[in-house]
Amino acid sequence: xxxxxxxxxxxxxxxxxxxxxxxxxxxxxxxxxxxxxxxxxxxxxxxxxxxxxxxxxxxxxxxxxxxxxxxxxxxxxxxxxxxxxxxxxxxxxxxxxxxxxxxxxxxxxxxxxxxxxxxxxxxxxxxxxxxxxxxxxxxxxxxxxxxxxxxxxxxxxxxxxxxxxxxxxxxxxxxxxxxxxxxxxxxxxxx
Amino acid sequence: xxxxxxxxxxxxxxxxxxxxxxxxxxxxxxxxxxxxxxxxxxxxxxxxxxxxxxxxxxxxxxxxxxxxxxxxxxxxxxxxxxxxxxxxxxxxxxxxxxxxxxxxxxxxxxxxxxxxxxxxxxxxxxxxxxxxxxxxxxxxxxxxxxxxxxxxxxxxxxxxxxxxxxxxxxxxxxxxxxxxxxxxxxxxxxxxxxxxxxxxxxxxxxxxxxxxxxxxxxxxxxxxxxxxxxxxxxxxxxxxxxxxxxxxxxxxxxxxxxxxxxxxxxxxxxxxxxxxxxxxxxxxxxxxxxxxxxxxxxxxxxxxxxxxxxxxxxxxxxxxxxxxxxxxxxxxxxxxxxxxxxxxxxxxxxxxxxxxxxxxxxxxxxxxxxxxxxxxxxxxxxxxxxxxxxxxxxxxxxxxxxxxxxxxxxxxxxxxxxxxxxxxxxxxxxxxxxxxxxxxxxxxx
Numbered sequence: 001x002x003x004x005x006x007x008x009x010x011x012x013x014x015x016x017x018x019x020x021x022x023x024x025x026x027x028x029x030x031x032x033x034x035x036x037x038x039x040x041x042x043x044x045x046x047x048x049x050x051x052x053x054x055x056x057x058x059x060x061x062x063x064x065x066x067x068x069x070x071x072x073x074x075x076x077x078x079x080x081x082x083x084x085x086x087x088x089x090x091x092x093x094x095x096x097x098x099x100x101x102x103x104x105x106x107x108x109x110x111x112x113x114x115x116x117x118x119x120x121x122x123x124x125x126x127x128x129x130x131x132x133x134x135x136x137x138x139x140x141x142x143x144x145x146x147x148x149x150x151x152x153x154x155x156x157x158x159x160x161x162x163x164x165x166x167x168x169x170x171x172x173x174x175x176x177x178x179x180x181x182x183x184x185x186x187x188x189x190x191x
Numbered sequence: 192x193x194x195x196x197x198x199x200x201x202x203x204x205x206x207x208x209x210x211x212x213x214x215x216x217x218x219x220x221x222x223x224x225x226x227x228x229x230x231x232x233x234x235x236x237x238x239x240x241x242x243x244x245x246x247x248x249x250x251x252x253x254x255x256x257x258x259x260x261x262x263x264x265x266x267x268x269x270x271x272x273x274x275x276x277x278x279x280x281x282x283x284x285x286x287x288x289x290x291x292x293x294x295x296x297x298x299x300x301x302x303x304x305x306x307x308x309x310x311x312x313x314x315x316x317x318x319x320x321x322x323x324x325x326x327x328x329x330x331x332x333x334x335x336x337x338x339x340x341x342x343x344x345x346x347x348x349x350x351x352x353x354x355x356x357x358x359x360x361x362x363x364x365x366x367x368x369x370x371x372x373x374x375x376x377x378x379x380x381x382x383x384x385x386x387x388x389x390x391x392x393x394x395x396x397x398x399x400x401x402x403x404x405x406x407x408x409x410x411x412x413x414x415x416x417x418x419x420x421x422x423x424x425x426x427x428x429x430x431x432x433x434x435x436x437x438x439x440x441x442x443x444x445x446x447x448x449x450x451x452x453x454x455x456x457x458x459x460x461x462x463x464x465x466x467x468x469x470x471x472x473x474x475x476x477x478x479x480x481x482x483x484x485x486x487x488x489x490x491x492x493x494x495x496x497x498x499x500x501x502x503x504x505x506x507x508x509x510x511x512x513x514x515x516x517x518x519x520x521x522x523x524x525x526x527x528x529x530x531x532x533x534x535x536x537x538x539x540x541x542x543x544x545x546x547x548x549x550x551x552x553x554x555x556x557x558x559x560x561x562x563x564x565x566x567x568x569x570x571x572x573x574x575x576x577x578x579x580x581x582x583x584x585x586x587x588x589x590x591x592x593x594x595x596x597x598x599x600x601x602x603x604x605x606x607x608x609x610x611x612x613x614x615x616x617x618x619x620x621x622x623x624x625x626x627x628x629x630x631x632x633x634x635x636x
Contacts, residue, residue: 075371091520119428119451129542129557129564129587130601130630131404132514132521134417134431134456135470135477135500142475159428159451160472161419166401167377189428 074188082109083118083186086144087179091128093139095147099184103144106186107151117190120144122162123169125178130164137162144184159189215314215321216348217293219262224292226312227264228252229281230274234300243306243333244299250334251295253388254341254355258596259619264289283315291315297340299333306330310340312348322347334390352594357387358635359599360405360414361610363394365627370400377401380630382416384438387592387634389610389623395438402434404457407635408464413437414633415458415467422451431456433469435484446486447471455480459502461528468492468502468511479513481528492530504528506548514542523556523569537569537576543588547595551615555579555589555598566600568615579617586611590634599623599632 084102086095095103110116122137141160149155169185170177217224228251233244256263272285281296297310305328312322322344326336338355345353362380369376382405385392396402398418405416415435422428432449433456436442446467447455453473460467461481466488468481479492479502493499497517504511505525512525515535523537523544537544540559547553552571557564560578563585569576580586584604591598592612599612610623610632623632 117428126585127562129521131457131501131588132498132516132542135498138454138472138477139498142472159422159430161429161431161451161454163401166380166403167372189422 074191077188077191081186081188083188085186086140086184088140088182088184090125090178090182091136093136093143095143099144100147103147104151107148107153110148110153110157113191115191116188117157117159119159119161119187119189121185121187122160122164123167123181123183123185124165125181126165126168126173127178128165130166133164134162137164140182140184214347215317215319217312217314217321219292223260223262225262225264225290226255226293226295227269227272227286227289227291229272229286229294229296231297231299231310232275232277234298237301239330240299240301240306243330244297246333247297247299247308247337247340250337251297251340254337254353255295255344257341257355257388257619258345258353259614260345260349261293264291278309278311281313283313283318286315293321295340299336301330302327306333306336308336308340312344332391334386338386351596354387354592354594354597354634357593358384358407358411359387359389359610359623359632360384360395360407360635361624361629361632362403362405362416363392363624363627363629365629366394367627368399378628380628382414382436383629384414385623387612388621392624395436400429404631406458406460406633408435408460409462409636410464411635412439415460417456417458420449430454433458433467435467446482446484448486457501459504461504462506462508468504468513470500470502479511481511490530492526493533501543503544503546505546506552512536512544512546512554514544523554539567539576541567545589545591545598547591547615548593549595551595553591553595553615555591555615557587557589557600563603566598566613568598577617579613579615580620581617588631590632592634593636597634599634601630601632 083106086099086102120141122141124133124137141162145158145160148158168181170180228248231244231248233240252263255261268289273282275281275296278296278298281294286294292315294313294315300307307327309325311320314321341355342353345351361383363383364378364380368379370379379399380401380403381394382396382402383392383394401419403417405414407414413435415433417431418434419429420432428451430449430451431454432445433447435444449455455469455471457470458467466481466483470477471480476496477498477500479499481492482489495517497515499513499515502511502513509528510525511528512523514521515524520540521542522535523541524533525536526533541556544554544556554569555566558567564587565578565580565582566586566589567576567578584602586600586602589598589600597612597614599610601608602611608628608630610629611620612623613620
């Protein structure tokens with residue numbers, strides 16, 4: 001029978017989800033008032049310390065590595081990503097000279113850290129339609145991957161995914177924003 | 192189950208006129224017939240019945256207006272006409288004064304198991320009943336009675352299928368949830384369903400990821416959509432895959448069984464519900480594939496290094512339209528359902544075809560008309576396209592209603608992305624969603 005109602009269970013479940021999303025606000029912490037100070041009675045100042053003989057050598061400063069890639073977790077790596085994005089012209093998935101340079105540098109990093117697996121995200125600006133952009137983003141990611149593979153990176157270290165225009169990096173509505181959004185973006189997904 | 196609406200299909204017991212075998216079709220004089228709603232009478236005075244009666248009357252007014260086949264006399268114009276106390280108590284002489292061609296009168300009463308709703312459509316000039324029925328079911332959703340009555344009046348009087356009982360599905364970020372991204376949190380989109388007029392939105396996914404491009408199965412029991420899933424094992428790379436969600440059973444299937452090397456998106460059901468067409472990169476490039484609903488019978492349909500994306504089926508299931516940029520820009524192509532006969536159909540820079548059934552047999556699509564897009568309709572009969580949105584904002588992702596008279600689409604005309612519906616002649620633009628960003632509408636059958 002075609003005239004089916006939504007089951008009460010569905011309505012109930014959805015309301016539970018909706019309720020859970022909207023009403024579980026954490027309690028607001030109230031700041032505690034500072035303790036009142038009382039004036040202490042004056043005391044005699046303490047005696048000055050005895051001078052210490054200069055015999056203990058100052059330990060050297062711990063060595064700070066200038067290589068950001070020793071960070072221990074993927075979030076930190078990706079927040080300070082060593083990888084450069086590749087940018088594209090409107091409606092295009094062609095990697096230009098600048099893009100090739102970026103990919104060459106990225107390949108160098110991948111060769112330096114042979115255990116790393118990356119995902120290349122394909123992104124588009126808002127001016128294409130949502131559906132076509134899902135495929136265009138994929139072509140951008142694949143174009144970047146193909147070039148990396150041609151530089152000797154094994155294909156199974158490079159994943160791709162397209163987000164179309166769903167996650168713009170710059171929400172603006174001018175070419176300055178759009179040019180930032182037409183990109184292949186590199187994410188370390190395993191190290 | 193309490194919610195099943197059953198139709199008794201009998202004339203209301205109090206009808207004084209003898210049963211007539213001649214169907215009475217309301218006609219207007221020099222225009223559409225003018226209808227008024229005389230009243231939906233609660234037969235008991237408890238709050239639930241009174242509220243149900245008011246809801247049915249209000250929603251019925253809107254449902255009948257929607258198809259623009261009747262002129263609904265304004266509620267202010269009839270506010271002085273006495274409301275009937277029973278189905279037989281409509282003061283037809285007063286309705287003649289406001290030039291009504293027909294009036295609708297109904298009753299609502301509670302029964303042991305739910306509610307009983309009676310309705311009559313009366314031809315004012317003759318006093319005869321053109322349409323009369325009673326319905327029983329739950330009292331939990333009075334709107335559904337109005338939707339059923341409206342659809343059945345359209346079918347009985349004018350011979351076409353209304354959409355008052357159909358549903359929209361779409362993606363929404365209204366719950367403002369976020370998922371982890373490489374440079375910060377990103378907005379999640381979940382799949383929602385709502386009545387054709389936007390009422391009663393309900394969320395059906397809870398996966399806390401990007402869920403987009405939902406598509407109703409023809410039997411209305413399932414929604415297929417694209418979901419961004421996490422890879423397993425040592426790698427957490429994200430990939431697109433189709434999920435088929437049986438929304439009344441709470442079960443999900445993944446017939447395409449994707450992984451990062453075999454991603455799948457933009458599902459489209461064949462009209463008989465037996466197959467899914469979709470886009471996949473499994474052979475290294477976005478191509479169109481068809482598969483049986485259970486995952487068997489995979490068949491590749493396009494073999495071009497260009498982008499081939501966004502398949503949609505013809506209403507007969509014999510053809511598929513899709514978008515290819517093999518000439519350099521995305522354009523709409525069609526082929527037979529076996530993959531043969533591929534040819535360009537529409538030369539516009541275009542995307543997202545949606546195909547309506549007889550009598551219209553049209554394809555609506557998003558065409559680039561400037562910085563943004565507008566919805567256009569291509570007619571197979573004329574071979575020409577007509578623009579139906581107005582160049583305000585960008586208008587994309589069209590989906591035909593099952594009767595081919597309306598299109599749901601996404602528009603940024605008000606800033607955020609919202610779902611709108613519009614009639615196929617470009618009139619009657621209506622905003623369906625208001626909360627958050629809402630996209631990728633699809634219309635049930």
